[in-house]
Amino acid sequence: MFERNVADGVHRIEHAHVNVYLVEDDDGVTLVDTGFPATFSHIESALREIGRSPRDVRAIVLTHAHFDHVGSARRAHRVWQVPVWAHRREQYLAAHPYRYKPERARLLYPFRYPKSLLILGRMTAAGALGVRGLSDTTPFETGARLDVPGGPRAVFTPGHTFGHCALHLPDRNTVISGDALVTLDPYTCKTGPHVVAGAATTDSAQALASLSALAETAAGTVLPGHGEPWFDGVDSAVEQALLAGPS
Template sequence: MRITEVAPGVHAVESDAVNWTLVEDGEALTLIDAGYPGDHDNVIASIRQIGHQPSDLQAVLITHAHVDHIGSLPQLLAEHPVPVLTSEREAAHVRREHLEQATPLDVTKNLWRPGAVRWSMKLMRLGAMKDVSVPSATAFEPPLDLPGRPVPVDTAGHTTGHTAYLLPDARVLVTGDALVNGHPLLRRTGPQRLPGFFDHDPANVERAHDAIAAVDADVIVPGHGPVYRGSPAEAVAELRSA
């Protein structure tokens, strides 16, 4: 696990297979995304490593409801109940009123990719096959009065309610899987598309990239891959020329 303070009070956490973000405001914390089920101890450790307690959490914001972004929440919320917020459409997905996720068969069909077998073994250990749902998830109502004053950015495409979050004072954009900067199934680091089978609503993916490119920020914390330093417009231009 690597923790980088990408702007004052904004900590990007890169775990084995996925990232999450902690945003401080004095004693209070916002967590954006929450890793795999097997990341629970790392989520707690990351909170302590930046000098906080889990009880400092005010809320958890979710980019999208895939198991690698909400997996630790059932255990975390059992110990520290806080609001779990995302877009209205995605909140239903977090509650598992529907499921938009690559099936084990989709993944199996992609095992020819370099590194895919090792990757899927790691995911098994992280609890990727668990059925995770968060029944308490609800829709946010902007403006969000939370540490970092996060501004939701509609980036539907990867899932039909996918949401990125701009931290305007810190000039950091948390993109989830609407823009990744690397992935174990991709050969190189850099802004790029995920393998298409991960995207639930591919027709909207281009529109999501347009929405990201329009955001004024200096740093991107992606759902996967290292922190990107540069403007969202530059990142999307790189992605489109990749």
């Protein structure tokens, strides 16, 4: 699925329950996260829909480097010859996207939440089990304003992973929250704002604490890594996520 202008000059690609974003300005396009290996063709189609081509992509920025967000990064980096940016604490995971230790055993979740099997099946069909990482990412630091189209500021939101960063677009009143705050949890099928289940989160307590950094952006629109955009302000999204707690 492709949605144009979920925020000003920000377009959403949803594939296998993972969101990828195209951020446009006069200098070109920034691709935020890359989904799965099979997402690559959907990204190319979305570029064509907005009158762009891969030549217009100036950078790829990862909110974090789990396999479902780094899945097309290696191919895009090599084929398009564009840099892939990641927080310095995500660089190891970007190279080894399966080498992370979740807070809870993920294999138990389909028994507790059988509806998640449909989501996980679609992810598998999109290449979730065959993601290859990349070792030559371009590092950025906490709080940095990235020199890429859209000029996003990196908001350090650890907990889901050690180096997770949301991307604040202040001139567009928008924050791309990645998996720091989602409106669909693939492991539980819960909807509405919350942090991702311990099946994929390193430290849920830290993830909940990091929501304060999201709230400080005061953004009107929240664009999550999974689920529908949230247009009722980041404060209300954070409030609901805190009430929901960990799962």
